[in-house]
Amino acid sequence: MSSNGFSVLRHRSFSFYLTARIFGTLAVQMQHVAIGWQVYAMTHNLFYLGMIGLAQFAPFLLLxxxxxxxxxxxxxxNIITLxxxxxLLVSLMLWSFSVVGLEVVWPVFAVLVLFGSARAFMGPAxxxxxxxxxxxxxxSKAVALSSSSFHVAVILGPTLGGLLYIYGPNVVYAVGSALLLISVVLMAFSKSPPQSTRREPATWHSVLEGLRFVFSRPIVLGAISLDLFAVLFGGATALLPALAHDVLHVGPTGLGLLRTAPGAGAALCSIALAFMPITRRVGPWMFGGVAVFGICTVILxxxxxxxxALAALLLMGAGDMISVYVRHLLVQYETPDAIRGRVSAVNSVFIGASNELGEFESGVTAGWFGLTRAVIFxxxxxxxxxxxxxxxxxxLSRMDRFPHPARQSASE
Structure with a gap:
């Protein structure tokens, strides 16, 4: 077992973490399908699809x-468990809205603000x-397997959400709540791993330590800012409900398949990376993955x-996975453990901006230029x-190999 990509599962703490993450991601992805379809069905307004992303990103950015x-x-x-x-509370609130027959969208945006707040603390941890x-x-095996498992959940979640939506959104939220409950239990009863901590007061100097570190490392800055600006403009997934309804003429199940396709491409790619990790020409691989993402967005x-459209989304996911894999290893190898949470927070800002703010940008540009022109743009x-x-x-673009792992102290 030690010679293959799954040998990392022998570590019990990692296995618990991985399983909890899979169930939690399944629940969130299922609910994204239900939320997007409900909001568009109630309003038929592209701007509100963008607001779904903004409601999650605004508290995320602040926190x-x-x-x-x-x-x-x-x-x-403990942070992840909380x-x-x-x-789970957000999921139960969405379920309650569906049961009572919600006819306005602002309560949905309100609970998504709470979800964005929780995600802000969960991301760095x-x-x-x-x-x-x-x-x-x-x-490196853990990164690849964690990414592949995450994207398997991204594959199954939208498909399952689309199928369950046939029986009503309340069913989607109920199943999602059950999966999140399992995730909470798994994390609560898992063994807490050792970590390097250096207790210091929450001053602006300490809070901004991660930001200073990122801007002092051109390789790290280049890697995470590439993701920010590339995906910021290529965030077409927010428009999938409208593309499914108005252009491709498919229903909720079809939308579930469309949302599944990027995860399928990413999962297949990450499984390959678990067995054949990238060790040479890491810079060209990362930039090539982003370029594939852009080309497939134009095709979509x-x-x-x-x-x-399914094929384009599949390849978008594969290209994005290559970029994510290289960027994650670069950031983690360059960062000492004592400030890894703060550097991960900066990375999360860039990722969150590219995803949620990108969704908002897509909704705005679709309102200005039209649906398909916005995606091509x-x-x-x-x-x-x-x-x-x-x-x-x-x-960064010419980098051949990953750097050696950083030492444990930021001051060393």
Whole structure:
């Protein structure tokens, strides 16, 4: 077992963490399908689809840097458990809205603000804890297996959500609540891994330590800012409910398959990476993955074929997975454990901005230019960003191997 990509599962703490993450992701992905379809069915307004992302991103942006400080000062397992419990509360509230027959959208946005707050604290702890769960020699396998498992959940979640939506959104939220309850129990009863902590007061200096570290490392800054600006313009997934309804002419089940396709591509790619990890030409691999993402976004906006749209989304997921894999290893290898939570918080800001703010940008541009033009515009912008970042960060674009892991003290 030690010779294959699944050997990392022998570490009990990692197995508990992985299972809890899978169930939690399944629940969230199922609910995203139900939320998007409900909001569009009630309003038929593209702007409100963008507001779904903004409602989650606004509290995330406000809280993420303090959340990174918290992840370095307190037990990361306990933080993740509490955040999963908050997501469970959000799921139960969405279920209650559906049962009573909600006819306005503002309560949905209100609970998504609570979800975004929980995700702000969960993000840095989730990213930072992984290196504490396995020995250094198994870390790259853990990253690949964690990513592949995450994307398997991203595959199954929307499909399951689309199928369950046939019986009503309240069924989707009920099943999601049950899965989140399992996640909470798994994390609560898992063994807390050791982590390097350095207790210090929550001053602006300590909270911004991660930001200073990122801007002092051009390789780290280039990697995470590439994801920010590339996916910011290529966030077409927010428009999938409208594409499914107005362009591809499919229902909730079809929407579930469309939302599944990027996760399927990412999962297949990450499984391959677990057995054949990238060790050479890491910079060109990362930029190539982002370029594939941009090209496939253009194809998605230009087609009215359901099959071609699925294929484009599948390849988008694979390209994104390559970029995510390289970026995650770069950031974790470059960062000392004592400030890993704060650096992960900065990384989460960039990721969150690219996803939720990208969804808001897609909703706004769709209102300005039209649905398909907005998607095509996003793909072209992603390709332009890729070319610009290769010029701005030439060392990163030509990087051959990953750096050696950072030492445990930021001051060493």
């Amino acid at each position: 993420i840097l303090p959340a990174g400080h918290v992840a370095d000062q307190f037990n990361r397992r 955040c999963l419990a908050t997501q 989730t990213q930072a804890i992984l290196v504490n769960l396995v020995p250094q020699e198994d870390f 906006g230009a087609t009215d074929s359901f099959a071609i 996003g793909g072209v912008a992603t390709l332009l960003v890729t070319g610009a970042w290769m010029k701005l960060f030439p060392v």
